[in-house]
Amino acid sequence: MVLTGAGMSQESGLRTFRDTGGTWEHYRVEDVATPEAWRADPELVLRFYNERRKDLMKALPNSGHTGLAQLEKYFDVYIITQNVDNLHEQAGSSQVLHLHGELMKVRSTRDPELIYELDHWELNLGDRCELGSQLRPHIVWFGEAVPNFYLAIPIVEEADILVVIGTSMVVYPAAGLVDYARPGTPVYVIDPGEPALGSRKVTLIPKKASEGVQQLIEILTENLDINNEKS
Numbered sequence: 001m002v003l004t005g006a007g008m009s010q011e012s013g014l015r016t017f018r019d020t021g022g023t024w025e026h027y028r029v030e031d032v033a034t035p036e037a038w039r040a041d042p043e044l045v046l047r048f049y050n051e052r053r054k055d056l057m058k059a060l061p062n063s064g065h066t067g068l069a070q071l072e073k074y075f076d077v078y079i080i081t082q083n084v085d086n087l088h089e090q091a092g093s094s095q096v097l098h099l100h101g102e103l104m105k106v107r108s109t110r111d112p113e114l115i116y117e118l119d120h121w122e123l124n125l126g127d128r129c130e131l132g133s134q135l136r137p138h139i140v141w142f143g144e145a146v147p148n149f150y151l152a153i154p155i156v157e158e159a160d161i162l163v164v165i166g167t168s169m170v171v172y173p174a175a176g177l178v179d180y181a182r183p184g185t186p187v188y189v190i191d192p193g194e195p196a197l198g199s200r201k202v203t204l205i206p207k208k209a210s211e212g213v214q215q216l217i218e219i220l221t222e223n224l225d226i227n228n229e230k231s
């Protein structure tokens with residue numbers, strides 16, 4: 001199981017949230033990423049996510065993303081991501097669970113089951129679902145439930161190896177996922193900064209995602225018989 005955060009996509013040109021110069025230095029969470037913000041100023045919220053979508057449409061997966069996709073040759077890899085970009089999918093990872101929603105999807109404000117794929121960056125006031133109600137970003141805002149968390153728990157409980165990449169580990173419930181691992185499960189953390197690891201026993205790879213994932217692949221495949229490559 002690989003838990004990823006904004007640092008995973010930093011080398012693809014997408015800003016993280018809490019590093020120097022990060023997104024939350026440019027915007028206040030409560031102005032753009034809460035249900036209250038949506039009620040108070042939907043236009044600002046839409047503009048914020050339109051900008052994020054524009055950035056994403058210019059971005060490409062980095063070698064960290066592609067390295068994780070290649071790991072599927074050897075392991076049953078589940079990616080649980082806090083990222084709303086689709087760079088894991090673009091890199092070829094086949095099992096990706098999004099905890100905080102997806103930027104390239106929008107949904108009805110009347111029926112949350114009505115979810116649509118966007119193939120362009122812009123969502124505006126007046127863009128409506130088939131029931132006639134305003135569309136909103138398919139994003140989990142602060143203060144909203146995280147429905148996919150309950151799908152993530154059994155994946156972590158069954159994992160033989162945990163990898164955490166590019167997340168400050170301060171946003172819950174995502175940051176608490178690692179605590180569902182069986183005792184003794186090895187945990188690798190790839191991060192050049194100082195994520196909040198608490199008293200967890202981990203193997204820290206203090207590198208950016210691209211270089212860190214290459215090192216991780218070397219560690220994890222070192223003792224594998226190359227003939228054991230998954231078909």
Ligand code: OAD
Nearest residue numbers: 005006007010016017018082166167168171191193208209
């Ligand atoms: P943060 O911005 O909080 O943390 C980014 C982490 O990535 C930090 O630990 C950095 O040290 C690390 N980092 C920076 N560059 C890196 C690189 N090139 N390679 C690897 N690591 C790098 O982002 P998240 O932890 O993802 O939620 O934030 C969690 C949630 O808070 C987000 O999903 C978002 C945000 O508010 C919502 O908007 C709901």
